[in-house]
Amino acid sequence: MTIHVLLFASYADAFGSRRLNVSVPTPCRVDDLVAAMRGLPGGHVLPTKPLVAVNHAWVPGDVSITATDEVAVIPPVAGG
């Protein structure tokens, strides 16, 4: 299936886009998505366990995701 990933800041710069469609097997966990992204052009910026949010909430790597989820892979936050 295809996961539609939102990217921001340094990650968006590295991948050259704020949106990325990533092909992954079904079922798919967050960790599987990240592994797939690390193999794409620009993926070298991702650590093995980046911050990930699904539907606006922080999630750990073992959470399952589907094509209808809003998934964001998030660089280290720097607000304030």
Add this chain to the structure above:
Amino acid sequence: MVVEPIDVASLIARVSDASVGAISTFLGTVRHVNDGRDVAGIEYHAYQPMAERELSLIAEETCTASPGLQLAIAHRVGTLGIGEVSVAIAASHARRAPALAATTYVIEALKRRVPIWKCEHYIDGSRAWVDPTSSAAPRMPV
């Protein structure tokens, strides 16, 4: 989340009433030097819907921990110059201890959990995304 300059006086007015005995405020401002580099300005970006949700959660946790607390938070996005206010927190309570504790809790939680990023513009024309973790591995901010 706002794009226009933060109205700090209005933020304070929102948490002010006759029951209040203490108002604590925190303002984050853009400073001219960071890590030895001369900063010309900062561009703030946010994953807006999640940032607003996470700020609401932080506010809810803070108020639940201190019954009677009133809280107002504003974070600005867009380009800010030196000295401008990027974030403002106003907390009020009948007593000073909960008000003081609240502003500290909110800013520390915001810095760990809210999806906002800043791109520093330097006076030499270069720019860079700020990474507060530097070489440390990120951990899930729950």
